[in-house]
Amino acid sequence: MANPMPDLTLEDIAKQAGVSRSTASRVVNAHPNVREDVRKRVLGVVEQTGYRPHAAARALASQRSWTIGLVLPHSISFFFTDPYYPHLTKGIAQACNQHDYTLALFLVGTKEDEEKIFARLSRKGLLDGVIVQAGHHGDQQIIGRMVDTRMPLVVAGRPFRSDNVSYIDIDNSAAASNAVSHLIRLGYQRIGTIAGPSNSTVGLDRKAGYVEALKDRGKTIHDSLIAEGDFTETGGYHAMQRLLPAKPDAIFAASDIMAIGAMRAVREAGLKVPDDVAFVGFDDLPMATLSDVQLTTIRQPVVQFGVRAVEILIEQIESGITAPRRTILDTELVIRESCGASRRR
Amino acid sequence: MANPMPDLTLEDIAKQAGVSRSTASRVVNAHPNVREDVRKRVLGVVEQTGYRPHAAARALASQRSWTIGLVLPHSISFFFTDPYYPHLTKGIAQACNQHDYTLALFLVGTKEDEEKIFARLSRKGLLDGVIVQAGHHGDQQIIGRMVDTRMPLVVAGRPFRSDNVSYIDIDNSAAASNAVSHLIRLGYQRIGTIAGPSNSTVGLDRKAGYVEALKDRGKTIHDSLIAEGDFTETGGYHAMQRLLPAKPDAIFAASDIMAIGAMRAVREAGLKVPDDVAFVGFDDLPMATLSDVQLTTIRQPVVQFGVRAVEILIEQIESGITAPRRTILDTELVIRESCGASRRR
DNA sequence: ATGGAATCTGGGAGCGCTCCCAGAAATTCG
DNA sequence: CGAATTTCTGGGAGCGCTCCCAGATTCCAT
Numbered sequence: 096m097a098n099p100m101p102d103l104t105l106e107d108i109a110k111q112a113g114v115s116r117s118t119a120s121r122v123v124n125a126h127p128n129v130r131e132d133v134r135k136r137v138l139g140v141v142e143q144t145g146y147r148p149h150a151a152a153r154a155l156a157s158q159r160s161w162t163i164g165l166v167l168p169h170s171i172s173f174f175f176t177d178p179y180y181p182h183l184t185k186g187i188a189q190a191c192n193q194h195d196y197t198l199a200l201f202l203v204g205t206k207e208d209e210e211k212i213f214a215r216l217s218r219k220g221l222l223d224g225v226i227v228q229a230g231h232h233g234d235q236q237i238i239g240r241m242v243d244t245r246m247p248l249v250v251a252g253r254p255f256r257s258d259n260v261s262y263i264d265i266d267n268s269a270a271a272s273n274a275v276s277h278l279i280r281l282g283y284q285r286i287g288t289i290a291g292p293s294n295s296t297v298g299l300d301r302k303a304g305y306v307e308a309l310k311d312r313g314k315t316i317h318d319s320l321i322a323e324g325d326f327t328e329t330g331g332y333h334a335m336q337r338l339l340p341a342k343p344d345a346i347f348a349a350s351d352i353m354a355i356g357a358m359r360a361v362r363e364a365g366l367k368v369p370d371d372v373a374f375v376g377f378d379d380l381p382m383a384t385l386s387d388v389q390l391t392t393i394r395q396p397v398v399q400f401g402v403r404a405v406e407i408l409i410e411q412i413e414s415g416i417t418a419p420r421r422t423i424l425d426t427e428l429v430i431r432e433s434c435g436a437s438r439r440r
Numbered sequence: 441m442a443n444p445m446p447d448l449t450l451e452d453i454a455k456q457a458g459v460s461r462s463t464a465s466r467v468v469n470a471h472p473n474v475r476e477d478v479r480k481r482v483l484g485v486v487e488q489t490g491y492r493p494h495a496a497a498r499a500l501a502s503q504r505s506w507t508i509g510l511v512l513p514h515s516i517s518f519f520f521t522d523p524y525y526p527h528l529t530k531g532i533a534q535a536c537n538q539h540d541y542t543l544a545l546f547l548v549g550t551k552e553d554e555e556k557i558f559a560r561l562s563r564k565g566l567l568d569g570v571i572v573q574a575g576h577h578g579d580q581q582i583i584g585r586m587v588d589t590r591m592p593l594v595v596a597g598r599p600f601r602s603d604n605v606s607y608i609d610i611d612n613s614a615a616a617s618n619a620v621s622h623l624i625r626l627g628y629q630r631i632g633t634i635a636g637p638s639n640s641t642v643g644l645d646r647k648a649g650y651v652e653a654l655k656d657r658g659k660t661i662h663d664s665l666i667a668e669g670d671f672t673e674t675g676g677y678h679a680m681q682r683l684l685p686a687k688p689d690a691i692f693a694a695s696d697i698m699a700i701g702a703m704r705a706v707r708e709a710g711l712k713v714p715d716d717v718a719f720v721g722f723d724d725l726p727m728a729t730l731s732d733v734q735l736t737t738i739r740q741p742v743v744q745f746g747v748r749a750v751e752i753l754i755e756q757i758e759s760g761i762t763a764p765r766r767t768i769l770d771t772e773l774v775i776r777e778s779c780g781a782s783r784r785r
Numbered sequence: 786a787t788g789g790a791a792t793c794t795g796g797g798a799g800c801g802c803t804c805c806c807a808g809a810a811a812t813t814c815g
Numbered sequence: 816c817g818a819a820t821t822t823c824t825g826g827g828a829g830c831g832c833t834c835c836c837a838g839a840t841t842c843c844a845t
Contacts, residue, residue, distance in 0.1 A: 102564060104800095104801055104802080105801065105802065105803095106801080106802095109825095114824075114825085115824065115825040115826075116801095116802085116803095116825080116826090117803085117804085117824070117825055117826075118823085118824055118825075120802070120803065120804090121823095121824090124803085127822095128822065128823055128824085129823070129824085130810095130811095130822085130823065130824090133823085133824085147559070147562060147563045147564060148563070148564075148801080148802070149500070149563075149564045149565040149800085149801050149802070150499075150505070150563050150564065150565040150566035151496050151497075151499035151500040151505060151565035151566070151800085151801080151802090152500050152565060152800065152801030152802040152803090152830090153565075153801080153802055153803075154495075154496035154499075154500075154565075154802090154830095155494070155496040155497050155499075155500050155800085155801080155802070155803090155830045155831065155832085156801075156802040156803040156804080156829080156830055157802075157803055157804090157830085158803095158830070160495070160496060162544070165545075175523055175526045175527055175530070175725075175726070176523075176726070178521075180526070181525070181526055184545075184547070185547055185549075188545060188546070188547040189547065189549060189553075192546075192547075192553055192556055192557060195556070195560075197544050197560060197566065198544060198545050198546075199507070199542050199543060199544050199545070200510075200529075200533060200543050200544070200545040201533070201537075201543075202529070202530055202533040202534065202537075204530075204534060208534075208537055211537055211540070212537060214492070215540075215542060217492060218492045218493070218494075218495050219447060219492060219493075219494045219495065219831095220494040220495040220496035220497060220498075220499075220830095220831085221495035221496070221542065328727075359732070363732070381521070382673075387704070387708070449830095449831055449832085450831065450832065450833095451831080451832095459794075459795085460794065460795040460796075461795080461796090461831095461832085461833095462794070462795055462796075462833085462834085463793085463794060463795075465832070465833065465834090466793095466794090469833085472792095473792065473793055473794085474793070474794085475792085475793065475794090475840095475841095478793085478794090493831080493832070494830085494831050494832070496830085496831080496832090497800090497830065497831035497832040497833090498831080498832055498833075499800095499832090500800050500801065500802085500830085500831080500832070500833090501799080501800055501831075501832040501833040501834080502800085502832075502833055502834090503800070503833095564801090565800095565801080786845100787844100787845085788843105788844095788845090789842100789843090789844090789845105790841105790842085790843080790844095791840105791841085791842070791843090792839105792840080792841070792842080793838105793839080793840065793841080794837105794838085794839070794840085795836105795837095795838085795839095796835105796836090796837090796838100797834105797835090797836090797837105798833105798834095798835090798836105799832105799833090799834095799835105800831105800832085800833085800834105801830105802829100802830085803828105803829090803830085804827105804828095804829090804830105805826105805827090805828090805829105806825105806826090806827090806828105807824105807825095807826090807827105808823105808824085808825085808826100809822105809823080809824070809825095810821105810822080810823070810824085811820100811821080811822070811823080812819105812820075812821065812822080813818105813819085813820070813821080814816105814817105814818090814819080814820090815816105815817100815818090815819095
């Protein structure tokens with residue numbers, strides 16, 4: 096591949112290969128109707144010249160940019176405290192690469208950011224589609240505005256208003272219920288929860304699962320056993336401190352990172368995990384196994400989640416069908432030490 | 441703003457405002473030579489039609505995509521374990537938004553990823569410039585290849601081969617030396633270090649600073665007091681376990697996250713921080729203050745780092761001058777509890 | 786007024802590609 | 816073996832914008 100290459104165009108390639116621009120285009124885009132020897136010849140020239148089609152020209156002519164946007168709205172604050180987001184981003188980036196799409200990242204911080212970003216998102220010729228991370232109440236507006244643009248859109252996480260939007264999510268409530276049922280089966284009597292913020296659907300859904308599991312077994316719900324965290328380590332720590340006076344013997348935490356913070360609080364109070372307080376977390380990110388006590392947790396396929404989101408979006412883009420559609424991914428309860436299962440059995 | 445807007449073009453706007461396409465273009469791009477009343481009239485039409493210029497068309501005509509790429513190469517594995525990367529990404533995203541550039545994110549995982557991504561990066565008409573995170577040995581190749589493309593490039597972190605490349609970094613060695621000198625001044629006798637991996641410039645530079653500080657005070661370097669970690673919590677934990685037999689009374693850890701892991705090991709060994717082993721970390725990410733013992737650490741301006749990287753890159757893009765240039769940002773020693781300064785004074 | 790400079794405006798020629806269409810070449814079949 | 820298909824190829828017409836250039840307007844001295 097010649098290196099300080101002059102900016103060559105399709106026309107140049109065509110000339111060198113002794114064909115027309117159209118034929119060269121067909122070869123480059125793997126269209127079927129090209130004679131084999133001609134294809135080879137053109138491909139050879141492409142190879143040795145190191146020709147790469149001009150992205151903007153292609154986008155203009157084909158009205159497809161081969162770029163998708165990832166918008167992390169309100170969630171930006173969690174982008175740093177909860178490893179969930181980097182993992183999601185990885186899955187999305189990976190899938191984009193796989194499918195030869197470019198990924199444009201939009202981190203919304205302030206309100207002004209949001210304006211600027213929205214203006215960029217709605218620009219024609221830049222993005223073929225958009226994935227918006229949602230679930231937080233504040234994200235609703237940007238989703239609504241994106242829907243209005245009629246651009247292919249997939250929401251990652253259940254949005255507050257989910258009619259009319261394609262989204263992908265896990266069954267948070269069922270997963271949480273599963274986790275809590277596990278604790279009930281192990282015989283714990285005073286099961287508390289560190290819930291996510293109630294201005295998020297994840298927070299709400301997981302808490303709902305907790306409540307449901309207890310109700311199904313005829314247990315009563317004690318408000319003193321429910322504390323709200325904000326999906327941070329510190330949040331989990333403080334929530335646990337609030338819970339401690341109610342003397343819970345088991346906790347379902349709505350995220351691993353909060354579980355870790357909560358266990359810190361438990362330890363500081365001179366109690367032992369899982370002997371005095373058992374734990375089940377949520378996420379099963381690598382950190383789950385790195386604390387002193389291996390965390391029992393709900394495994395959600397975060398990377399896969401991102402990959403699927405991209406696939407669904409691309410399908411919409413390429414088929415032109417953008418009918419709302421929801422996709423729910425499976426989760427799995429991973430039993431380790433923190434729930435005390437091994438000793439209780 | 442009319443919503444189900446037909447795809448209007450500059451020509452449409454011009455027609456509606458009773459001017460030519462050229463004049464409309466001038467207004468949209470804030471060129472000076474337009475009479476005030478004409479400008480107002482056109483702006484009015486733009487406003488009420490909700491017109492947005494077509495990104496690809498603009499990119500093709502102006503040969504500028506207003507998009508910059510961020511490449512996280514080998515470092516992708518740390519993208520999840522070290523909050524440094526999300527923070528850096530935030531700074532970069534923020535600055536891009538500020539300057540009205542779109543940010544394209546490229547996470548390199550596998551070797552095939554690298555090929556595909558490189559092909560994308562070197563495509564004309566897609567990116568105006570690129571920021572490559574570097575410092576890891578494996579990143580060298582992609583940097584070399586990017587340099588060959590003659591595209592504006594800024595490397596974040598000192599690359600192994602830094603001639604011929606613009607890069608931005610902090611003075612890792614001076615900062616580390618500063619941290620260790622602080623420990624020396626506090627009277628610690630057996631100061632160890634948990635270094636970063638030796639296939640990274642950050643790891644090397646911080647270790648060099650450690651060595652330098654000790655040498656400057658005429659202290660000898662004990663290999664048994666040096667352990668290598670991999671910038672993860674677990675890595676720090678294991679490195680500390682290896683160091684413990686040498687009975688260090690203070691540790692300089694090359695990152696906060698490793699310091700946290702190391703302190704866990706110390707605690708598990710039944711020792712106290714800072715009484716038995718004092719600590720200084722590196723980064724000062726929010727987590728530094730969230731452990732049981734507040735971490736004394738080197739504060740590096742991570743977000744600012746990203747912002748500056750973007751600014752330097754944009755300067756190169758807009759000036760056309762890509763002469764290699766290095767920028768070194770200042771750091772600061774933040775004294776909290778873990779170094780035991782308060783008790784020793 | 787009135788020429789000349791300064792400022793504004795419109796048309797044209799691309800930017801590099803895709804995609805449609807018509808014609809050429811190769812293939813099939815009566 | 817020629818006519819009817821089928822497959823391949825090239826030219827033309829954009830995609831929506833920028834930017835240069837020339838012509839039209841306005842401005843300001845004289």
